[in-house]
Amino acid sequence: MTVRNWAGNHSYAGTLVSPASLDEAADVVARSRRVRAIGSRHSFNDIADSEQALVSLDALAYRHPDITQHGSDAPEGISPVVPAGPEPELDPTTGRVRVAGATRYADLVRFLEERGRTLANLASLPHLAVAGALATGTHGSGAGNPILGAAATGLEILTANGSLRTLTRDTDGDAFDGAVVSLGALGLVTAVTLETVPAFDVAQTVYGPARFEDVIDGFEEVSALGYSVSLFTTLRGQVFDTVWLKQAYDPATTVPATILGAPAYPEKVHPIPGVDPGNCTDQLGVPGPAGDRLPHFRADQLPSAGEEIQSEYLIPRARAREALLALDGLAGVIAGLVQTCEVRSIAADGAWLSPMHERDCVAVHFTFVRDAAAVGAVLPLLEATFGALDGVPHWGKVFDADPARLRARYPRRRDFLELMRDFDPQGTFTNDFLRRWVL
Ligand SMILES: Cc1cc2nc3c(=O)[nH]c(=O)nc-3n(C[C@H](O)[C@H](O)[C@H](O)COP(=O)(O)OP(=O)(O)OC[C@H]3O[C@@H](n4cnc5c(N)ncnc54)[C@H](O)[C@@H]3O)c2cc1C
Secondary structure, eight states, rough: OOOOTTSSOOOOEEEEEEEHHHHHHHHHHHSSSEEEOOSSOOSSGGGGGGGSSEOOOOGGGGOOOTOOOSSOOOOOTTTOOOOOOOEEEEEEEOOEEEEETTBBBBHHHHHHHHHTEEEEEOOSOOOBBBBHHHHHOOOOOTTTOOOOGGGGGEEEEEOOOOEEEEEEEHHHHHHHHHHHHHOOOEEEEEEEEEEEOOOOOEEEEEOOOOOOHHHHHHHHHHHTTTSEEEEEESSTTTTTTTEEEEEEEOOOOOOSSSSHHHHHHBOOOOTTTTTHHHHHHHOOOEEGGGGSSSSOOOOOOOSOOOOOOOEEEEEEGGGGGHHHHHHHHHHHHHHGGGGEEEEEEOOOOOOOOTTBBBEEEEEEEEEEEOOOOHHHHHHHHHHHHHHHOOOETTSSSOEEEEEHHHHHTTHHHHHHHHHHHHHOOTTOOEEEEEEEEOO
């Protein structure tokens, strides 16, 4: 049976196994020569490919009873699994929550918000599995917001010999930073403990269009306007079609009348101009729980556009102006393939394989049309353009980088290889993706 990723642009190598218990999962790992985990399958490349067992821990995930469907995001080849994992454990003293790794953010954040807590940060969609998002350094937006993995304080990892190892930020310090963005190379992450914050409301207002040249000049100021700010352009017409301002809400919050001269849209809009915004979270400045506003897309709907291929570069924020000029320069060549392009800010973190390792970044993201050949043809251009600005690609999206450059860009790569040898001496969790880019 062919198992495809969410976007349908990649068929995974490996034989799907869906253990119904941790013991079964341990048995699969111990019996297999090669193993990889798959999460919610929202990556766009071969990062999860396995030379033998492709393990989905979906059956062990927690599902919130009120979130019965995450839209039509079940990929081809996967029969729907009804998660039957235990409720997350929220520690009232520390505010930390322990949750099964395969749990989707949508379920976790609803659980937390019913108890007066939430997560400080979310990606553009809440459909992702927590462990899968951590593994690739998934991020949201906001000059002060680091990768989602920065909230992790504990990881429980099923290792190659079938035994469970627990790492905590408090006791394992440096090694914990190595294990957060793991690319799935250390084992199956069965549970994750995360910091939570008191629940808060967010109001989302979308502005536009803003002139491209004004964004280039005003990027830093615009990025500082809210808790999370995203700017979208189709690279056509020298404009950013939309500027998404997400403000932590209190009644005294003032909402700018315009941003870079662009007014607020009077109706809901989608990041891709002309697409029905029904799958977007509420806008128009209406406050609501952070879990329903920080993502652009609603948990109960298909996110984004569905038929797409994504690519993204993370570039030091100090070079944001150069990155925006370079993006403008690419328009003539790539605009025909672009559905939309999102520019965001992300704060530095300590994870060894995080693209934001010890550097604040600007993210330049592309939602391309789902034409693998045409998109593949422009990837070297993206690498040449953003690699020259010390940018690195998102691990979970498509890219065609210079492997030597990529290896050199991660100063803790050798420490990560050491960690891999410690967790997985036989290379059970190794695959071609790791051989190509990391080993
Ligand atoms: C519509 C859309 C919007 C997106 N928006 C964003 C965004 O806002 N920000 C961003 O940074 N990215 C974004 N992404 C990319 C996505 O967040 C990452 O690719 C993420 O890693 C996907 O998580 P997943 O659970 O689907 O993992 P998968 O794609 O299934 O797997 C990714 C990696 O995680 C590993 N893995 C999965 N589960 C486990 C486990 N239990 N134990 C060990 N390893 C595991 C896999 O082996 C693989 O290496 C988006 C993707 C889509 C489709």
